[in-house]
Amino acid sequence: MEHELPLTLSRCPEMEGAEIDLDRGIVVIPKSHEGWLNDKQLINYRQHRVQFLSWLWNVGKDPESATGYSEYTVYGSAYRTARFDKWRWEHCGGYSMPPSEEEAQAFVEWLAYEYDQSETAKGKLQEGAMRYNKWLQHEKGYDEWEYDYKFDSSGGNHQPQDFLSREERQKIRQAVLTIGEVPSPGNVQGEEREGWLTHLGHLLNKPRDAIDDSDWEVVEGWKEPSLVSVSLDAGLRPAEVRKASTQWVDLQNGVLRIPKEDSSKNVGNWTVSLKDETTAYIERWLDERERYERYEDTDALWLTARGNRYGSKSLRRLLHRLCDEAGIETANRKMSWYTIRHSVGTYMAKERGLAAAKAQLRHRNPMTTMKYDQVPVEDRRDALDRMG
Incomplete structure (x- = not known):
């Protein structure tokens, strides 16, 4: 009642x-x-x-x-x-x-x-x-909102959420190379099939008429590797994955150029550094992306298999799938796409200082970056060992 x-x-x-x-x-x-x-x-x-x-x-x-x-x-x-x-x-x-x-x-x-x-x-x-x-x-039908901070209304403090360790970041990078979405040969016909045969021939360095069904099985798609690798480099927020456009990509200089109107915080244009391998993944994905009909009328850099923009829920599912593949324990941890972002901030601050972390994470307020001014637990443990 x-x-x-x-x-x-x-x-x-x-x-x-x-x-x-x-x-x-x-x-x-x-x-x-x-x-x-x-x-x-x-x-x-x-x-x-x-x-x-x-x-x-x-x-x-x-x-x-x-x-x-x-x-x-x-x-x-x-x-x-x-x-x-x-x-x-x-x-x-x-x-x-x-x-x-x-x-x-x-x-x-x-x-x-x-x-x-x-x-x-x-x-x-x-x-x-x-x-x-x-x-x-x-x-x-909205996604669950995620935050850099979680305040305790009963009087606790605000701390950064969980983050991936260096080892876990490497495991995620390796795990994403084992998944992809190149279609099975029986699911494409006509011009679409011809386009895929040309694409596979380019990837495998084989004549297109020499490609058989086994070749389709060994080629992995580049959407997830590019999406995950960019996020591991740039610490993309879920909203930024959702807004990501092909116009952001500067392959020649190996950077993302996020304009003010597309920035999650809408406070300025950002130039974000990418690893060489990430740039290579994006280049391959942009070539493959042209093979999918769902991208014909959009400049979205990544869409789900159903043609939707990514949200917090779909990204969380992808991360948990990668953690399972990589053998990363997720119990008793808040594992969301922000877990990747927090690892970028933590280690960028450690390696290059807070100014570099602020630029890479696109923080409006320098105080936001201060939360990453902390030494990871494994480094503190090493320090204790050296201290005797």
């Missing part, structure tokens, strides 16, 4: 003067939002907010069992998510709904280094953004 929201609730000081939905008794649009929205935006925003808050109340705690949050939690979430919305409009280009992963990431970075409040206060505001995302996942 669904809850009925109470008509009235005790009001905390932050809510004084806020607009109250008399039918529900929940703050929908705080008074502090006055002046930020025109009449049309106000109607649009109110519709989103009512849907979101009603979802929290009715099913938000456990959608599978249709269990909602308590009135106290919904009331607090209404206030905190409204604060998140106002911050987005101030810092991310004006009114928009619903919020995006990039905006949530920028908000959490702001909490980490510019919001002068307790860890608990930061954690509560992040918790509000996470509830927005939970609603968007359940109702609109």
